[in-house]
Amino acid sequence: MNNRIFNFSAGPAVLPVEVLEQAQSSLLDFDGTGIGIMEHSHRGAAFCSVLDQTIADCRAIADIPGDYQILFMQGGASSQFFTVPMNFLSAGETADYYVTGSWSKKAVAQANRYGTPHIACTSEDRNFCYVPQEAEFSPQPKYVHYTSNNTIFGTQFHSEPTVPDQSHLICDASSDIFSRSLDIRKHGMIYAGAQKNLGPSGVTLLIVHNDLVEAGSRDIPEMLQYRTFSKNDSCYNTPPTFGIFMMGLVFKWILKQGGLKAIEEMNEEKAGTLYSHLDNGNLFRATADENSRSLMNVTFVTGDDELDKKFIAEAKQAGFDGLKGHRSVGGMRASIYNAFPAEGINELVKFMQNFESKNS
């Protein structure tokens, strides 16, 4: 364990050590079955029990009502970008999009294939460094789509956006799912690729209201219909069993931490420490507007590209990995998801102070 470094990767990202240790002990013999977890049939008792428990724990974490389905799909959020409009949008129909970053833009591009996406608001005017507070909706949007946290730009919605009556709110929560309290009832659908807060890449969690499950098109491949996954307990074809197993372990870890309220407090404290240093230091500054800052991805710069590079290189040498910002923003990005240890933030701040004293 001692040789683990601080991994600020934006995703796939750091996982809890105890979860990884549990996974280790399940690879050759899961739960005394004499068969490793990856080798169990998805139709067998061992995996079915894992699946049931994972769903039960997911419901417990976010108090998910019985009229919402919990589904597991593949292909990441990028596949939902087209699957959502393919299911819910037809030629001549409109869906509204909050455009707050690169991923929202990609989602809009896919909606264009099936109907008319309407951009309810955008923060592209200032390179997505904020989350717009106002939106102009189209008259009758089939749904309203938003990205709750913008991994690249370090911004986050601090509350669910408003939605016109009769419309469904659909959220891409890939980079902040289960990082704070969550009001499921405000959403028609929440989807999230696992690789930031939930587990390894290759499995997508969906929380979908029954009405949307039923409203989806029947004129598309079964593998792209939500009802197929709903009717078959996500086992119409072979699901990514190991990814679901890992997600189940992470769910248990979240519950053990005290659930979303406790996780939220920890995340506020972790991000707070880092933002506080950025606001009070004399070299680095945060790039996102204060009222739009993300608790998951903290983006910052020195204002000098060469100095940024020097910082990233020296940080890597010192055991802080993955701090290079996305090319759209430049500078640095500290991705500090649920599983990122508070100790790593404190150590990073110390390292920044040291760097500042040498380079100011």
Added chain:
Amino acid sequence: MNNRIFNFSAGPAVLPVEVLEQAQSSLLDFDGTGIGIMEHSHRGAAFCSVLDQTIADCRAIADIPGDYQILFMQGGASSQFFTVPMNFLSAGETADYYVTGSWSKKAVAQANRYGTPHIACTSEDRNFCYVPQEAEFSPQPKYVHYTSNNTIFGTQFHSEPTVPDQSHLICDASSDIFSRSLDIRKHGMIYAGAQKNLGPSGVTLLIVHNDLVEAGSRDIPEMLQYRTFSKNDSCYNTPPTFGIFMMGLVFKWILKQGGLKAIEEMNEEKAGTLYSHLDNGNLFRATADENSRSLMNVTFVTGDDELDKKFIAEAKQAGFDGLKGHRSVGGMRASIYNAFPAEGINELVKFMQNFESKNS
């Protein structure tokens, strides 16, 4: 290790013990990086090196020519059933299908969404217990599709089917990929879900000729275009990194066994032992025609449903798991993929002999 039992699961299926042990040691600290394999960014040096090596080893295993791409997708063979015709088939165009089991039928159903599938031959007349030797092609099929091994019915093509000139042969090789010598040049495309011979479920291997990569529709979501995966080294979005890593370990294991020739000999010997017992015993008989038998899935019955149940239950008690046949065939099925140990076959035959002497 001693507590591992014999796992005859049809998929997800048994993996080599040494591969699972290598995975175990990579979960918390991969290759001295201080970061677990699942936690590495798909854009970072560690994973990129895994990806490159996995592709190189894949090429080495099947001597894959440079004008074929090696791609990694998600969603299993079931997603390829619609992705293939969505890419290559338009209204009014025909594609030919060898219908040799449930999976072929599902593939045909998806092709119906985009064009006109033509059933070149079918073995449904005798519940798919054989692979037809003759086919009647349509005048100009865009492609010819076959399922090289039929997991459920225990049959397998013993050579690649013929294809009309100018057409591309497309193979669903999910349940026998890399189990024997393979002539890539005879195919336009081979695809395989990983969970039988290659690794955990959740990653699909594709070997696709450049011509087909380029021939695919541009009027479909990027995530469903083969060229997207080709252009972006399978990293347009976050790939299933752990699944690819596991596949890489399995590829190294295959090479270590001596490659496909050696693997084929082992598989012939394993299946031969079991079929020989079925042909010479006095209680069990194989369900597939002799000239169509699968080396991967050996299906057999006693002819008495109650006795089948008794055998399966007693076998399970004795440490032989997953022997229940698919409901479409009934009886028993021993799935004995590459990683299934020869010892398990010998032990099963002994157990069968014992059962026979008590129940004949």
